[in-house]
Amino acid sequence: MINNMSNSPITIDADILSGEPVFTGTRVPVRALFDYVDDGMSISDFMENYPSVTQEMVHLVLRMAANRVCAA
Secondary structure, three states, X not given: OOEOOOXXXXXXXXXXXXXXXXXXXXXXXXXXXXXXXXXXXXXXXXXXXXXXXXXXXXXXXXHHHHHXXXXX
C-alpha cells in the first residue's frame, strides 16, 4: 500500500481500484464522497453507506481539498 503522506487518509495503490485514490484501509473511492455531496446527500448518508470510512477520515479529506483549493 502506498500513501501519499504518512498518516494520510488517502491511499493510491495500483493494485487497489487501478490506482484510484481510496480512503486508507478501504476500497472506498475518495471520489464517492464528493459525488455524494455533489448529489445533495449528506456526509452522514455517505458514512452510513460506507461504514469502513471514519468521520475523521472524511474531515481530513475535506480539509485537504479545502487547503488545495484555497492555496491556488
